[in-house]
Amino acid sequence: MTVDFAPGDLVRARGREWVTLPAPADGILALRPLSGAESDAVILDPRLELMPVELAHFDLPEDARQTVQSKAVLLADALRLTLRRGAGPFRSAAQLAFEPRVYQLVPLLMALRLQVPRLLIADDVGIGKTIEAGLILRELMDRGELDAFSVLCPPHLVEQWLTELNSRFGIDAVAVTSGSAARLERGLPVSQSLFDAYPFTVVSLDYIKADKRRENFAKACPDFIIVDEAHACVGTGAGKQQRFELLTGLAKDPERRMLLLTATPHSGDEEEFGRLLSLIDPAFAAMNFDDAKYRERLARHFVQRRRIDITTGGWHEERVFPKHETTELPYGLLPAQIAFQEAVIDYCLEVVSRVGGNFKSRRLAFWNTLALMRCVGSSPAAALSALRNRMDNESERIEPEIYDDDGDDGDAVDLEPAAGFATESALFSLVEQAETLLEVADPKLDGLIEILKPLLKKGANPVVFCRYLATADYVRDGLRRAFPKLTIEAVTGMLTPDERRDRVAELVAEEEGKGGQRLLVATDCLSEGINLQQAFDTVIHYDLSWNPTRHQQREGRVDRFGQPAQLVRSIMMFSPDSAIDGAVLEVILRKAAEIRKATGVTVPLPDERGPVTDALMASVMLRRGGKKQLALDLRLDDGTQVMEARWRDVAENETKSRARFAQNAMKPQEVAPEWEKVRSFLGSPTDVRRFVEATMARFGMPLEAKQSLLLAHLSGLDAALRERLEQRNLQGSIRLALAEPAPSGAALLTRTHPLTATLAESLLEASLDPVALSALGIGRVGAWPTNAVQRLTRLALVRIRFKLTVHARKERLLLAEEASLVALQGDEIVAVGDEARALLNAPAISDLAQSARDRFIRKANEDLLGLLDGPLADYVRNRADELTEDHARLRAAAGSVSRVTVEAILPPDVIGLFVLIPSEM
Known part of the structure; x- marks a missing residue:
């Protein structure tokens, strides 16, 4: 048997109608149910079918069920909301489980205007880089230009990416980590790689960067990758070097599409910035910023926006981010605590003075001094833990721990360092003092409790960030005593990433059940990887972070896109009596705050930490008093001067970077109209709400x-x-939000929400099947008088099928659908789209006698064939031409790019036909 059906044809097989898809092989048919999704498609061989596969027509039967005006509106809305294969240039819009902000479409438009999309998306923390990357990914998938992808990210972000891809974009990916790879590979043929078997993957950078895995991944890597936290792949550490080698190898393929995401692309280090740019194009590594052509080329690949750019740039997003209120909470130390602090400093400085001029030994002594002092300032529990530990052969690892650097495993280290110098009597005395302090009042903990009382009374949901594990447990226990009615949990590095996520979820669920508030204590293991904006609105820095970006990361878990509270608070605790707090504030945090105020960006510490260490030690000595000569002898004042120069350089470089790369070339008026056009065909959030309510x-x-x-x-x-609905995990009573951000425990009501989708599918099926939901009375034909028209008007509710041919590296044929409402008076089309919908929405002013209704409907049916061959066919062809122009306009760019042609499939499917009768007729 010869199979000569073309993609898009309507056929009848196995007792139902199907749409033909592009065939996988000659003589084979790929069929999708007329009202189904691609996931419902079947492959069949017509030669094996009991009944022949035949061309079919979607007719409006003479005995179609009649309906009234209000139910005709429901049918029109249901048809529009069931469509998932949009024909417009934003094909992905019908698949999204959220309403993207217009500014988030900018990277998508930039990607569509590139032959091979390679972008560095460097928007500030909390603006929505994951959403922006996901929009590009979903769009390319729905255009048929992408069959596989990998997201490469630090291990603690893997689960977050899986959740975002599934919940927002309807993409089911698998995690490839050290814990999952062996299971995924089990049972695969030797010739098949994990990435062949699983085309959609989220991959731990630290798992895949190893030499052997890197080589295998390079061979099987998809031609589309997203790299999150891309700045962590271009540093000087061993792990960062491996990551950079991995990405450099992948970038050598000129056809590989890459999205690099980072909130800190530059931060004053020209060399690292050049390496990052080289992943887009090796020519960009030259950083010839004085060349206008270079800047113009780079601007096509680089988008970088601060929050102020969004809220004041004409995007009408004044409420997209909450107001952020920052305060400081100073607390005093008791005499016993001051005495303990001074004893520790004296002990440490005595050890430093005995080291002599050996540079390595002296540097190690400085690190141990600062590490121990930091634990002392954190809590008596952390001080005791550090004093009981002893140096080991890996003591040089203390430096990155001191400065809160991200480890190569991407996770914060919250164990107390091995900061003890030796087993000597002075040290034993300090241990005894720390043990005593555990039993007395703690003004730092008391200060936290006092600030929490009014916050909790106002309804706040705080997260308290501590530096060390021992401190987190100590604070949790203290808060449980102070607030016995609250459920208070601690999340630390002792838990696996999955356990951390589960503990936060359990806390939120438990408090929601009580209708109460949430109070969480966490270490910096939670400052990345789990978004907290849905459940928390306040951040308290119980311990100062010594890396300015860590403060931003903590606050960024809460203060980000999707935060439902209008006000987010952050509170920084410190003691004016503490030598170490004062040193950190003076040397690091105040300087970083000045740069942020001037540039709008939080910058990390300079990579060279020697001057930082020297400056901190000098500040500690001077605050202790009487140690100036020792500071001069050890030449620590040089470090202070070097640090001042380093901060000036960082500020100047960041200012230059912002001036060069602020992405304001694409204006709101270029983006918003295109998105509004999509919404008019797919339905706005208001349309969705009206449909579900009705x-x-x-x-x-x-x-x-x-x-x-x-x-x-x-x-x-x-x-x-x-x-x-139960099959989609909906039962009982569910909470629906009408706009983002949705509060915790509620879901945003969108066209893809399971409730919306199920109701729309059920109503559409009920109109086509007399048996389904018969009591609801949803029909396909009707007639009623209305004041909305002056002449007899027929409204045709049609489903139009299109063939989209993508002319790119690999030509693809796609099928698309669109719902349209067309108003005709005689043979003339008088309204389409929203204007026609307004006519349908106009209420009937009275009822018709059944005989009159039958007569109007019968006459409309008799004239339908002529309309399908005439004005409706012309409308569908014109619509295809409009869509072709829309695709071309959004892809317009210098040089050759892929293009799309749109061909209409005639005749359109007539879902409904309604007659509007003038009231005076």
Whole structure:
């Protein structure tokens, strides 16, 4: 048998209608159910079918069920909301489980204008880089230009990426980590790699960077990759070198598409910035910023925006981020604590003075001094733990721990350092003092409790960040005594990433069940990897971080896109009586704050830490008093002067970087109209709400308004409908938010929400099948009088199918669908789209006698064939031409780029036909 069906044809097989998809082989058919998704597609050989596969037509039967105006509106909305294969240039819009902000579409437009998309997306923390990358990914998938991808990220971000891809973009990916790779590879043929078997992957950079794995990955790597925290792949550490070698190898393929994401692309280090740019194009490594052509080329690949660029740049996003209120909480030390601090300093400086001029030994002594002093300032529990530890052969690892550097494993280290120098009597005395302090009042903990009381009374949900594990447990226990009615948990590095996520989720769920508040204590293991904006709105820095970007990362877990609170608070605790707090504030944090105020960017410490160490030691000695000569003898004042120069350089470089690369070339007026055009065909959030409210009311279960949310009670729905909802994990009563950000425990009501999708699919099926939901009375034809028209008007609700041919590196044929409402008076089209929808939405002013209704409907059916061959066919062809122009406009750029042609499949499917009768007729 010869199979001569073309993609997009409507055929009948196995007792139902199907749409033909591009065939996998000659003589074979790929079929998708007419109202189904690509995931429902089947492959069949017509020669093996009991009944022949035949061309079919989607006709409007003479005995189609009649309906009334209000239910015709529901049918039109249901058709529009069931479509997932949009024909417009934003094909992914129908698949999104959220409403993207217009500014987040800028990187997508930039990507579409490149032959091989390679972008460095360097927006500030919390603006939405994951969303921006996901939009590009989803769009290329829906355009048929992407069959596989890998997200490369630090291990603690793997789970977050999996969740975001699934919940926002409907993409199911698998994690490739040291813990999952062996399981995924088990049972695969020798000739098949893990990445061939699983085309959508989120890969731990630290797992894949090893030499052997790197080589295998390079051979099987998809031609589309996203690299998160890309700045962590261009440093000088051993782990960063391996990551850079991995990415450099992947970037050598000129056809590989790459998205690099980072909030800190430059930060004053020209060499590292050049290496990052080289991953986009080796020519960019020259950083010839004085060349206008160089800057113009780079601007096509580099987008970098601060929050102020979004809120004041004409994007109308004044409320996209919460107001951020920053305060400081100084606390005094008791005489016993001051005495303990001074005893520790004296002990450490005595050891330093005995070291002599040996540079390595002296540097090691400085590190141990600062590490021990930091633990003393953190809590008596952390001080005791550090004093009980002893130096080992890996003591030089203390330096990155002191300065809160990200380890090669991407995780914060929260164990107390081995900071003790030797087993001598002076040290034993310090241990005894620390043990005593554990038993007396702690003004730092008391200060935290006092600031929490009014915050909790105002309804705040705080996260308290500590530096050390021992401190986190100590603070958690103290808060439990102070607030016995609250559930208070601690999340530390002693838990695996999955356990951390589960503990936060359990805390949130437990407090939601009580209707109470949330109070979490955490170390910096939680400052990256788990977004907390849905559950928390306040950050308290119980311990100062010595890396300015760590403060930003802590606050960025809460103060980011999607935070429902209008105000986010951050509070920094420090003691004016503490020599170490004063040193850190003076040498690091105050300087970084000045740069942020001037440039809008938080910069990390300079890579060379020797001057930082010297400056901190000098400050500690001078604050202790009487040690100036020792500071001069050890030449520590040189470090202070060098640090001042380093900060000046960082500030100047960052200012230059911002001036060069602020991405303001793409204006809101270039983006917003394109997105509004998509919404008009797919339905706006307002349209979605109206449909769900009206449909639930038709089932006798109206939505219940509760503060800013809607409650949908599903228990009273039709049994078959309830079963379909339960299959999508919806039952009982669910909370729906009407706009982002959605509060914790609520889901944003969108066109892809399972409730919306199930209701729309069920109503559409009910109109086509007389048996389905018959009591609802959803029909396909109707007639009623209205004041909205002056002449007899017919409204045709049509589903249009298109063939999209993507002319790119690999030519692809895609199928797309669009719902349209067309108003005709005689043979003339008088309104389409929103104007036609307004006519349908106009209420009927009276009822018609059944005989009159039958006559109008019968006449409309008789004229339908002529309309399909005439004005409706012309409309569909014109619509295809418009879509071709839309695709071309969004892909416009210098040089050759892929293009799209759109061909209409005739005739369109007539889902409904309604007659509007003038009131005076």
